[in-house]
Amino acid sequence: MATTTDPAITRDELQLATRNHGFPLEILRHDITPIGLHYLLVHYDIPDVHPDAWSLEVRGAVHEPVFFGLEDLRRRPPTRVTTTMECAGNGRALLGERPISQPWLVEAVGTATWTGVRLADVLDEAGVSDDAIEVLFTGADRGVEGGEAQSYARALPIAECRRGDVLLAYEMNGMPLPPQHGFPLRLVVPGWYGMTNVKWLTSIAVLREPYHGYQQDTAYRFRSGPDDPGRPVSRMEPRSLMLPPGVPDFLTRRRFLRSEPVELTGRAWSGQSPIASVEVSTDGGATWARADLGPERSRYEWRRWTMRWNKPEPGEHTLMCRAVDALGHAQPTDESWNYGGYANTMVHRVPVTVTA
Amino acid sequence: MATTTDPAITRDELQLATRNHGFPLEILRHDITPIGLHYLLVHYDIPDVHPDAWSLEVRGAVHEPVFFGLEDLRRRPPTRVTTTMECAGNGRALLGERPISQPWLVEAVGTATWTGVRLADVLDEAGVSDDAIEVLFTGADRGVEGGEAQSYARALPIAECRRGDVLLAYEMNGMPLPPQHGFPLRLVVPGWYGMTNVKWLTSIAVLREPYHGYQQDTAYRFRSGPDDPGRPVSRMEPRSLMLPPGVPDFLTRRRFLRSEPVELTGRAWSGQSPIASVEVSTDGGATWARADLGPERSRYEWRRWTMRWNKPEPGEHTLMCRAVDALGHAQPTDESWNYGGYANTMVHRVPVTVTA
Numbered sequence: 001m002a003t004t005t006d007p008a009i010t011r012d013e014l015q016l017a018t019r020n021h022g023f024p025l026e027i028l029r030h031d032i033t034p035i036g037l038h039y040l041l042v043h044y045d046i047p048d049v050h051p052d053a054w055s056l057e058v059r060g061a062v063h064e065p066v067f068f069g070l071e072d073l074r075r076r077p078p079t080r081v082t083t084t085m086e087c088a089g090n091g092r093a094l095l096g097e098r099p100i101s102q103p104w105l106v107e108a109v110g111t112a113t114w115t116g117v118r119l120a121d122v123l124d125e126a127g128v129s130d131d132a133i134e135v136l137f138t139g140a141d142r143g144v145e146g147g148e149a150q151s152y153a154r155a156l157p158i159a160e161c162r163r164g165d166v167l168l169a170y171e172m173n174g175m176p177l178p179p180q181h182g183f184p185l186r187l188v189v190p191g192w193y194g195m196t197n198v199k200w201l202t203s204i205a206v207l208r209e210p211y212h213g214y215q216q217d218t219a220y221r222f223r224s225g226p227d228d229p230g231r232p233v234s235r236m237e238p239r240s241l242m243l244p245p246g247v248p249d250f251l252t253r254r255r256f257l258r259s260e261p262v263e264l265t266g267r268a269w270s271g272q273s274p275i276a277s278v279e280v281s282t283d284g285g286a287t288w289a290r291a292d293l294g295p296e297r298s299r300y301e302w303r304r305w306t307m308r309w310n311k312p313e314p315g316e317h318t319l320m321c322r323a324v325d326a327l328g329h330a331q332p333t334d335e336s337w338n339y340g341g342y343a344n345t346m347v348h349r350v351p352v353t354v355t356a
Numbered sequence: 357m358a359t360t361t362d363p364a365i366t367r368d369e370l371q372l373a374t375r376n377h378g379f380p381l382e383i384l385r386h387d388i389t390p391i392g393l394h395y396l397l398v399h400y401d402i403p404d405v406h407p408d409a410w411s412l413e414v415r416g417a418v419h420e421p422v423f424f425g426l427e428d429l430r431r432r433p434p435t436r437v438t439t440t441m442e443c444a445g446n447g448r449a450l451l452g453e454r455p456i457s458q459p460w461l462v463e464a465v466g467t468a469t470w471t472g473v474r475l476a477d478v479l480d481e482a483g484v485s486d487d488a489i490e491v492l493f494t495g496a497d498r499g500v501e502g503g504e505a506q507s508y509a510r511a512l513p514i515a516e517c518r519r520g521d522v523l524l525a526y527e528m529n530g531m532p533l534p535p536q537h538g539f540p541l542r543l544v545v546p547g548w549y550g551m552t553n554v555k556w557l558t559s560i561a562v563l564r565e566p567y568h569g570y571q572q573d574t575a576y577r578f579r580s581g582p583d584d585p586g587r588p589v590s591r592m593e594p595r596s597l598m599l600p601p602g603v604p605d606f607l608t609r610r611r612f613l614r615s616e617p618v619e620l621t622g623r624a625w626s627g628q629s630p631i632a633s634v635e636v637s638t639d640g641g642a643t644w645a646r647a648d649l650g651p652e653r654s655r656y657e658w659r660r661w662t663m664r665w666n667k668p669e670p671g672e673h674t675l676m677c678r679a680v681d682a683l684g685h686a687q688p689t690d691e692s693w694n695y696g697g698y699a700n701t702m703v704h705r706v707p708v709t710v711t712a
Binding site: 006007008009010011012013014015016017018019021022024026027029030034035036037038040042043044045046048093100101103104105107142143144145146149178179180181244247248249250251252253256 | 362363364365366367368369370371372373374375377378380382383385386390391392393394396398399400401402404449456457459460461463498499500501502505534535536537600603604605606607608609612
């Protein structure tokens with residue numbers, strides 16, 4: 001992976017930025033992200049999967065391999081889970097020394113309601129061996145990455161697979177999965193970064209040994225440099241975002257608002273311990289005030305926060321917000337760098353111009 | 357508007373590229389673009405329109421002003437139109453000297469089926485004055501552009517407004533308009549570039565004099581420089597795109613395919629005269645062969661093209677395609693530059709590596 005300290009974005013990064021889709025921050029007003037506005041990261045191409053020809057194989061360290069068709073799964077009692085999902089690379093393009101990859105600023109997030117069957121039930125049906133340690137999920141999407149031809153594949157520890165809220169999902173927001181979100185079936189693991197939620201599933205393999213594929217051992221690790229094996233990226237770190245107040249300038253996205261009281265609002269989430277508080281600064285980080293937190297609707301769904309800004313004085317300001325979780329982990333003021341550019345959760349800054 | 361000859365993309369451009377959504381080229385396989393994969397360009401913010409509080413005003417040079425609620429419009433016999441829509445800025449980021457704006461490469465396109473009422477019927481109901489020359493459409497989206505605070509607004513010549521296929525649309529692909537595509541009501545003018553299709557409509561004003569607003573007289577004009585008033589951007593120029601064959605490299609998006617016969621395919625469209633032919637080159641433009649054209653499904657809907665590449669020899673190749681319309685207008689081999697970076701329809705190039 002190449003890195004650069006040049007703030008300018010390369011052609012390769014632009015090609016990724018125009019293909020993949022960010023979440024427009026004004027859509028933070030919606031509890032559930034409307035279809036087409038959830039962030040989207042596709043490693044290779046969106047595969048062309050025909051549901052009649054599709055089946056899911058569950059194999060490996062199981063009593064016996066099982067095949068499921070889409071209708072087999074849809075006939076079972078459905079489970080619904082609402083969760084916030086974020087790309088592990090969110091914040092990458094804010095880094096001073098930037099890995100060349102999908103150049104997200106802060107917009108790689110969304111919240112959806114997924115409908116499907118519990119992974120645990122499907123695994124039980126196949127009969128998982130007592131010595132299983134991981135489950136490998138493989139998608140229909142194929143390409144080359146790091147010089148290696150591959151189908152996208154990621155493994156998940158067996159304990160996570162047994163959680164009641166981990167789904168094999170066939171609907172998003174009450175509609176059949178759109179092609180770009182994994183039609184006909186995807187994995188949904190609430191609380192984990194997006195790469196875990198394998199799309200376009202074709203096979204599930206129960207493993208007795210750790211998986212060492214590209215997306216596990218090379219990508220998606222917190223590494224200090226190319227020779228550091230690092231540690232795996234897993235659950236989402238605490239983050240908050242602010243709905244940019246006022247109106248934007250088309251080109252710079254700078255915000256303009258009037259010198260009158262305004263309600264600042266946004267969302268906060270964490271895949272680790274629950275959100276304990278959100279703090280807001282209207283003076284560029286000199287002072288911070290605690291925002292009001294909305295209800296926790298479900299464990300891995302973002303929470304709304306609000307704070308009234310009573311005295312926006314005419315001039316230039318930088319608004320900021322930061323989340324703190326129940327273990328006291330707070331978003332850092334400065335960047336959190338690692339070689340792959342993962343989980344840079346530095347506080348969200350929104351520059352605004354207040355007019356008289 | 358600033359321009360640059362630096363191939364690197366600026367932070368301002370990146371902010372736009374991560375907010376706005378391109379069409380992933382593999383989705384050229386679908387006749388109708390699935391929800392969430394149609395290109396999306398939002399000038400300001402996606403406005404928060406509550407349908408119960410919303411109404412559409414038709415005013416100006418009419419017999420008497422009329423107000424419509426959403427249910428008023430939905431109760432009428434619906435009209436459906438399928439059309440390909442493209443952003444006027446498509447191809448901008450391929451220019452050698454690039455205006456700083458949304459940096460599209462070639463992916464600002466999509467095809468949708470819109471359902472709504474005929475604009476002509478609504479205008480008839482209000483009673484358009486005989487001396488009306490244009491109709492001004494204003495959206496609920498507000499922001500600053502070129503230093504000017506504005507609601508997005510564009511005017512259309514009265515003759516175009518009388519076409520039977522120009523709609524006030526409330527559905528996209530059979531679903532209520534998503535927020536990002538203009539909920540609750542948008543204009544759809546088949547054949548014209550995207551900026552014409554005003555979203556989040558709040559008012560329609562019939563005019564006796566030409567409209568001179570920012571989006572008419574400053575933006576969306578073919579200009580040779582900042583002092584040239586130029587001529588307006590209107591209908592889509594002929595363009596074809598190729599579905600990139602083989603599989604991609606994640607980072608570079610370069611395509612890899614085997615040395616065996618492959619069907620090349622893509623789409624072509626024009627808002628001017630109909631597509632007459634599509635030509636394909638597999639040798640970087642040295643020779644061109646005519647592709648097979650699929651049926652014209654409706655006038656402003658893209659047409660599929662296909663061509664068999666019989667002998668992909670191992671090595672590096674640049675595949676190219678170009679459309680020619682019934683008047684003989686062909687996509688140029690080189691860029692078509694103008695100050696705003698509109699309608700750069702230079703031939704689509706797809707670099708591929710053929711492996712043995």
